[in-house]
Amino acid sequence: MTTEHDEVLPAGARAAEEYSHDIVAHELHDLESVGGDETAHTGLTHRGRASRTVRFRGLLRELWHDKAGLFGVCFLLLLVFVAVFAPLLAPHDPHQQSLTERLLPPFWGDGGSWTYPLGTDGLGRDVLSRLMYGARISLFVGVAVVAVAGTFGVVMGLLAGYRGGRTDRIVMRTVDTQIAFPGLLIAILLASLIGPSVRTVIIVLSINGWMIYARMARGVVLSVKETAYVEAAEIIGCRPKRVMFKHILPNLAAPLSTLAVLEFARIVLAEAALSYLGVGVKRTDISWGLDVANGQDFIFNSWWLVVMPGIAISLTVLSVNLVASWLRIVSDPSEREKRFAATQKLAKLAKKLQRQDVSAARETSRA
């Protein structure tokens, strides 16, 4: 990343740079260890596939040791399950109003019952059922925005890094400028003009978040552009498109996965914020952020209307962050050191892990 464009970065851009730099750094490490062996990227050979299953088993073992990461993965799996099967699992219709059963407390509260385990809201709707359906919008918006912004950002970053020259200057200047914008305010402005809907939220947050992917993709491209296998591909006459997507793109897998997970957390929070402010999803949609906004009117007597969806958002984002930090520790040796440095007890654990690694390696060679 040493073109003239990087000389003077605005502070915000630099912070984002550091954020993505961390992720790029371990990719470089990976490259060194692989030593330009292309099969490791494509996994096409038999050997590649075998080592991949071992790596997968290694990941699971790491996950078992990282209890926080394990919690994150389990909670997210549960959440996906609930979101997919919400109509089967939810005890009530989330839209069903019941004026005689308004503002019932959760089951442990005074007057609460198991009919409405987490109570009812100001219109007598079941809070638990709404939480279950609310998971759908949160997860869907998160996945959709990561997909849209990620695809666009990565393509722009690949183009900028690979083509260089004027394309690079235009793309990166746009990225720098947009990063220096008041992002959420412009998102609010745009969303209020388009009108509330799930589609609006996805559009607005994608416009808001593609830059970081472009920055990261460009960094990786610049670091692998000069390697032997990319040059070899160019020499045998591969078209730029093929070089970009077949030879350079696979290098993005590791850093991109960590970045996408972190961005997912950010977007779940942003969707909740937009919906809370009333410019996100439609009034009739079921969203955690919207439920908090509705519950705010009853904050003096019916705290659960704010607390339940609030906890749902917090736990979701926390789980995603725990998974992200687990991914980073797995893939970045310096991060691992930070976690396991100093204390002797942990040094012992490290030795034990090493021994397990050795035995795993033996297993591999036997296989």
Added chain:
Amino acid sequence: MGAFIVRRIGQGLFVVFAATVVVFLVTRLFTDPVDFILPLEATEAERAAREAELGFDRPIIVQFGDYLTDVVRLDFGESLWQPGRSTMEIVAQTLPKTLQLVAAGMTLAVVLAVPIGMIAALRPGGILDRALVTLSLIGLSMPQFFVGLMLIIVFAVQLQWLPVGGYGGLDHLVLPAIALALPALGRLTMVVRSAMIDELNSQYVRAAKAKGMARRLVVGKHAFRNAGVQVLTMSGWEITRALAGFTVVVEKVFAWPGFGLFALEAIQRRDLFLLSTIVLVASVLVVVVNVIVDILYKWIDPRITLS
């Protein structure tokens, strides 16, 4: 240094110009402003008359030129919600309150994050470190509005120590400032911790320790000074984040009459001009903070040469 500052300010001006263009295009292209101004039952003639009066019937380039000259003369137009008042007047009235909130919240976050992050970094992997990291992660995972409402439930509704919201003395500022600070505190603590661990593992710190320097001095003087650069960058990032929209959420929760709350009000009252002015002022603020941070950055770390 002088050349750097001039160049950096030039870049900042470009960002402000770009923001002006974006705000103008977005408000003109995505909707017809007259839809916002007139009631739905207005006749075609009424619409055309109003359109001509506001100049929306001219080509977009001409409109943009006019808009730019007005902005350069610091004339941001009249508010539709409060006719007779210029939008700038409303922003000037609400801006200090937002700045007050951001200053209080960010001071709180930085002042707490530095010692907490340093303590965590002293023994990475220890019980204290793990506890602090977990707490930081929880802090940065909670939506700002949820933090705010929880604070209201506990300290205003249950304990009744502090007011629920609104603008007033110091007691009104406490809860919104904490709500604004908490997620930033979580993120900053992680940054301070990570930067300090890097510095504490570096050669020069080992050398200082080996020659028998007091631990307090090694940590406080050597390591922290160098970690400080990263901390400064991230603190600036947090301030711009807050200005770039996150105060809106906190101001809504606590009914704090800053420009964020007025931006939401402008959306509800369909006051396009006020909303545009607020977004513009916010982008100027973000640029100013970025420029200041950059200048401080070069000043603190002169190794970064100008090319």
